[in-house]
């Protein structure tokens with residue numbers, strides 16, 4: 186095995202989630218010497234619903250996910266605290282369901298095949314900027330790199346070490362995987378439940394997996410302590426209170442809310458959750474993790490000033506989506522908590538809302554484009570900002 190400590194790497198990527206694995210693959214494909222360092226032993230579990238919308242697959246270049254797919258979803262089932270239930274179906278598949286240990290390992294294997302060196306169980310302990318290079322301390326010694334791609338997630342320390350204030354935590358999410366009875370598995374086959382009504386905003390979800398269900402709640406951070414109870418109540422409403430729990434985990438989610446929140450400094454770029462690139466409507470982040478990896482690697486490979494090029498690209502391609510998703514989220518959750526009956530009736534009968542959402546999930550449209558069709562959208566966006 187090569188000794189990765191003796192070499193000056195073109196890039197060291199910190200964190201083997203979707204952002205880090207995608208960045209390592211793309212850099213290696215382009216011939217850059219790339220080391221991917223992951224804190225945990227791979228494959229590692231990540232608290233996540235594991236919903237991978239079709240738009241994420243597009244960003245992954247149309248990658249065939251069949252070897253790691255736990256099923257596909259084309260139907261969204263909406264309820265409010267388990268009541269007023271209705272279903273809407275998309276003509277084309279909306280999302281793939283994955284287990285994050287297998288999915289992330291799949292992406293990491295592709296980086297390895299492209300020529301990246303991967304070290305797992307290798308937490309980075311510090312990063313120091315020197316002249317023209319970075320020095321990283323790991324448990325196994327010091328590593329040097331020309332560029333750093335920090336993809337170490339919502340709780341990763343690299344942004345702090347680099348003196349880049351990362352987006353603050355703005356929601357808490359809690360996920361359990363349950364060995365559900367056959368009838369429940371059959372009921373949710375190809376369908377995801379979204380349960381609304383949580384204050385001030387948030388939702389519960391059921392995502393079907395092979396032989397189990399992922400059930401969880403995402404809520405405002407001040408509800409972090411009660412999120413476990415909310416999840417238990419949700420499980421009861423679903424008739425799953427006695428189902429065996431296979432996995433239980435919580436995790437914060439961060440949201441970048443303006444072009445001014447830093448995503449880079451010199452030759453160090455923050456990717457995915459490390460930069461707060463998750464959206465406030467669905468709380469999803471895998472699409473933005475992959476998108477940011479694409480933009481970061483392009484900036485690093487093509488620009489003399491990767492930090493400026495990456496910042497511009499994030500502000501052009503990702504931030505407008507995060508801003509639009511936040512406006513949509515505020516409007517939607519405000520309606521659902523203020524006039525629940527009316528909001529549910531309206532969303533049931535206005536099919537346009539559903540086709541717009543499905544277009545975004547499939548990658549045929551964007552939140553920003555759909556929001557711009559709404560009368561008064563500029564006013565709404567200004568009010569939310």
Ligand SMILES: Cc1cc2nc3c(=O)[nH]c(=O)nc-3n(C[C@H](O)[C@H](O)[C@H](O)COP(=O)(O)OP(=O)(O)OC[C@H]3O[C@@H](n4cnc5c(N)ncnc54)[C@H](O)[C@@H]3O)c2cc1C
Nearest residue numbers: 200202203204224233234235236309337338457458470471
């Ligand atoms: C409960 C929950 C449910 C969610 N459901 C969905 C969903 O259904 N669909 C969706 O799109 N998004 C979902 N998200 C969001 C999604 O999980 C994240 O946006 C996504 O994982 C971000 O990917 P990433 O590569 O940026 O970071 P991560 O996937 O978090 O990967 C970061 C990696 O960095 C490693 N690391 C951290 N520190 C160090 C260090 N010092 N040295 C080396 N390695 C380090 C970590 O071990 C980790 O492997 C959910 C989030 C939560 C909390």
